[in-house]
Amino acid sequence: xxxxxxxxxxxxxxxxxxxxxxxxxxxxxxxxxxxxxxxxxxxxxxxxxxxxxxxxxxxxxxxxxxxxxxxxxxxxxxxxxxxxxxxxxxxxxxxxxxxxxxxxxxxxxxxxxxxxxxxxxxxxx
Amino acid sequence: xxxxxxxxxxxxxxxxxxxxxxxxxxxxxxxxxxxxxxxxxxxxxxxxxxxxxxxxxxxxxxxxxxxxxxxxxxxxxxxxxxxxxxxxxxxxxxxxxxxxxxxxxxxxxxxxxxxxxxxxxxxxx
Amino acid sequence: xxxxxxxxxxxxxxxxxxxxxxxxxxxxxxxxxxxxxxxxxxxxxxxxxxxxxxxxxxxxxxxxxxxxxxxxxxxxxxxxxxxxxxxxxxxxxxxxxxxxxxxxxxxxxxxxxxxxxxxxxxxxx
Amino acid sequence: xxxxxxxxxxxxxxxxxxxxxxxxxxxxxxxxxxxxxxxxxxxxxxxxxxxxxxxxxxxxxxxxxxxxxxxxxxxxxxxxxxxxxxxxxxxxxxxxxxxxxxxxxxxxxxxxxxxxxxxxxxxxx
Amino acid sequence: xxxxxxxxxxxxxxxxxxxxxxxxxxxxxxxxxxxxxxxxxxxxxxxxxxxxxxxxxxxxxxxxxxxxxxxxxxxxxxxxxxxxxxxxxxxxxxxxxxxxxxxxxxxxxxxxxxxxxxxxxxxxx
Amino acid sequence: xxxxxxxxxxxxxxxxxxxxxxxxxxxxxxxxxxxxxxxxxxxxxxxxxxxxxxxxxxxxxxxxxxxxxxxxxxxxxxxxxxxxxxxxxxxxxxxxxxxxxxxxxxxxxxxxxxxxxxxxxxxxx
Numbered sequence: 001x002x003x004x005x006x007x008x009x010x011x012x013x014x015x016x017x018x019x020x021x022x023x024x025x026x027x028x029x030x031x032x033x034x035x036x037x038x039x040x041x042x043x044x045x046x047x048x049x050x051x052x053x054x055x056x057x058x059x060x061x062x063x064x065x066x067x068x069x070x071x072x073x074x075x076x077x078x079x080x081x082x083x084x085x086x087x088x089x090x091x092x093x094x095x096x097x098x099x100x101x102x103x104x105x106x107x108x109x110x111x112x113x114x115x116x117x118x119x120x121x122x123x124x125x
Numbered sequence: 126x127x128x129x130x131x132x133x134x135x136x137x138x139x140x141x142x143x144x145x146x147x148x149x150x151x152x153x154x155x156x157x158x159x160x161x162x163x164x165x166x167x168x169x170x171x172x173x174x175x176x177x178x179x180x181x182x183x184x185x186x187x188x189x190x191x192x193x194x195x196x197x198x199x200x201x202x203x204x205x206x207x208x209x210x211x212x213x214x215x216x217x218x219x220x221x222x223x224x225x226x227x228x229x230x231x232x233x234x235x236x237x238x239x240x241x242x243x244x245x246x247x248x249x250x
Numbered sequence: 251x252x253x254x255x256x257x258x259x260x261x262x263x264x265x266x267x268x269x270x271x272x273x274x275x276x277x278x279x280x281x282x283x284x285x286x287x288x289x290x291x292x293x294x295x296x297x298x299x300x301x302x303x304x305x306x307x308x309x310x311x312x313x314x315x316x317x318x319x320x321x322x323x324x325x326x327x328x329x330x331x332x333x334x335x336x337x338x339x340x341x342x343x344x345x346x347x348x349x350x351x352x353x354x355x356x357x358x359x360x361x362x363x364x365x366x367x368x369x370x371x372x373x374x375x
Numbered sequence: 376x377x378x379x380x381x382x383x384x385x386x387x388x389x390x391x392x393x394x395x396x397x398x399x400x401x402x403x404x405x406x407x408x409x410x411x412x413x414x415x416x417x418x419x420x421x422x423x424x425x426x427x428x429x430x431x432x433x434x435x436x437x438x439x440x441x442x443x444x445x446x447x448x449x450x451x452x453x454x455x456x457x458x459x460x461x462x463x464x465x466x467x468x469x470x471x472x473x474x475x476x477x478x479x480x481x482x483x484x485x486x487x488x489x490x491x492x493x494x495x496x497x498x499x500x
Numbered sequence: 501x502x503x504x505x506x507x508x509x510x511x512x513x514x515x516x517x518x519x520x521x522x523x524x525x526x527x528x529x530x531x532x533x534x535x536x537x538x539x540x541x542x543x544x545x546x547x548x549x550x551x552x553x554x555x556x557x558x559x560x561x562x563x564x565x566x567x568x569x570x571x572x573x574x575x576x577x578x579x580x581x582x583x584x585x586x587x588x589x590x591x592x593x594x595x596x597x598x599x600x601x602x603x604x605x606x607x608x609x610x611x612x613x614x615x616x617x618x619x620x621x622x623x624x625x
Numbered sequence: 626x627x628x629x630x631x632x633x634x635x636x637x638x639x640x641x642x643x644x645x646x647x648x649x650x651x652x653x654x655x656x657x658x659x660x661x662x663x664x665x666x667x668x669x670x671x672x673x674x675x676x677x678x679x680x681x682x683x684x685x686x687x688x689x690x691x692x693x694x695x696x697x698x699x700x701x702x703x704x705x706x707x708x709x710x711x712x713x714x715x716x717x718x719x720x721x722x723x724x725x726x727x728x729x730x731x732x733x734x735x736x737x738x739x740x741x742x743x744x745x746x747x748x749x750x
Binding site for chain 3: 443444445468471472475479480481482483484485487488490491494
């Protein structure tokens with residue numbers, strides 16, 4: 001049986017690809033246990049759950065991080081993640097724009113700037 | 126051709142049903158123009174756009190309002206809205222639980238309490 | 251020469267009237283020093299400064315508390331305060347509505363609900 | 376060897392006492408897995424770690440929840456928790472007052488109101 | 501009769517000058533409709549309303565964005581905007597300092613740093 | 626008798642060392658009075674209070690600023706401050722990791738990145 005850690009690592013790879021590796025590596029010398037928690041709880045527990053498909057999970061995360069406005073690096077990671085799991089650029093852009101309604105225009109503008117930067121760094125999806 | 130207001134009213138009805146009417150009515154004596162803006166921009170402009178289906182839009186909104194933690198009345202309205210447009214209780218609950226990862230356990234706990242209250246007030250969906 | 255405390259008390263009275271007394275009284279048994287700080291710094295130092303008139307200061311505060319969405323009791327106090335220093339109901343309502351742009355519609359809706367409750371409790375201003 | 380769940384349950388009991396049971400019970404019919412995560416990750420993983428004593432952990436949590444201003448029910452739970460693990464009323468009050476500096480006076484005032492309510496419901500600590 | 505778009509464009513020019521053009525241009529390849537919404541709703545609908553003068557509107561926005569702390573680029577735009585519509589540097593600085601009371605010293609310090617950067621880039625107002 | 630300003634300056638030096646001087650110097654040409662308030666209220670009034678030791682105060686501040694996510698420059702200053710008053714790197718890291726529970730993983734990850742940057746710039750504590 002797959003452990004939480006193994007399942008989380010698999011899920012993290014599926015969503016974040018090599019970005020996930022970089023985040024985990026960045027924690028190695030300051031908080032290695034936190035890298036393990038990050039793999040186990042968000043990815044091994046939550047993202048691995050049935051009941052909501054991965055594409056919708058990533059749209060929900062992109063929307064929430066856009067609305068919060070306090071986690072720009074993570075927003076970029078999850079815009080990549082959304083693309084990796086099959087969301088289209090249009091779907092991501094729509095979810096970010098929608099946040100103008102709930103969190104204001106600055107939140108949406110900063111989210112769109114993040115998306116623009118991510119999209120520019122990838123071959124077309 | 127349908128005006129922004131007409132389109133928004135139709136969309137608001139589709140999502141929020143009679144809750145939408147109550148919100149609009151509550152604004153009548155303090156800011157009637159704001160009721161019009163609420164119908165026109167969020168519902169007539171944003172929610173009426175193609176590119177992201179209504180169910181995913183509502184999941185994104187439920188996630189974002191849960192994460193923000195500053196808009197409990199609107200979170201309840203959009204949990205209703207998510208059910209109205211065909212999201213299942215499980216999908217809504219999953220999106221809220223996922224916010225523990227991005228906005229912390231208190232945000233998710235308060236979101237689940239809101240969902241529980243909304244679910245209790247409806248015949249099973 | 252007037253002390254910071256005396257100046258703050260005078261300013262608090264001018265803005266918040268008897269509400270200020272209630273807040274100070276509510277702190278008496280848990281954090282009496284905090285009541286003193288509240289009088290001295292916000293009111294004795296900041297609100298007593300020249301350079302921005304009191305009406306604009308109160309509009310700025312109402313806007314900020316509406317946008318933050320985490321301080322509903324204080325928003326109500328400062329809607330009262332804005333009226334006490336001569337802002338009109340229309341000016342207050344406009345400042346709150348404007349926050350839909352910067353902090354989203356839920357923030358503005360909750361601010362308008364606070365204003366409605368405050369306005370209802372006063373003879374017309 | 377104690378499982379994460381068992382360790383979390385023990386830690387939750389130590390900090391939150393019967394409040395913890397109530398929170399877990401409240402999740403039973405809507406998100407029972409989330410009750411398990413709540414026991415396992417915050418309490419079984421994080422709070423069980425060495426490196427920072429439990430009293431300081433609870434002061435840090437009370438400070439953070441006061442500053443965030445979006446989690447009043449959880450703030451009350453952790454004010455109880457801080458008392459349960461041996462923090463004094465004065466220490467808790469000081470940590471909350473200090474948040475006026477970092478998150479503003481409304482955050483501190485709402486935190487003090489929460490503390491006052493919690494203190495009033497307990498025999499003197 | 502002027503359309504919402506025309507009125508918004510005029511208002512945006514009045515407040516943001518060429519900055520507004522840059523924001524709109526930056527959206528052209530990712531979300532051109534959002535540029536239109538930005539012109540129509542915030543500027544064509546809200547900022548064009550009577551009931552609160554433009555200088556007070558900009559002070560309210562500067563205060564709110566300072567307090568929120570999640571929209572530094574937009575804060576700078578609106579500090580420029582406040583100067584463009586006739587607010588003095590002193591008025592802007594006072595509104596930002598006041599936010600120390602409501603959102604904490606870090607919010608005010610970051611707002612003052614933004615103002616300092618904007619002021620330095622302009623001939624004296 | 627020591628004035629609030631003198632006491633604050635002493636406390637600021639004890640906690641922030643030469644960083645405090647830089648912050649005060651940075652305010653000299655835009656808001657010199659605000660530099661005075663910063664010394665007097667946070668440091669002369671709050672940090673100088675008995676009832677909570679300085680190490681716990683700094684842990685509380687690091688936790689709160691991590692959770693808020695809107696004050697990265699100030700978070701770095703107070704990670705330095707925590708080290709200056711005798712907190713260990715482990716204690717600081719634990720307090721930041723704990724915020725994953727209350728404010729989400731992105732807040733904790735950004736806090737850990739801040740700590741990593743601060744730790745790297747100092748000889749080992």
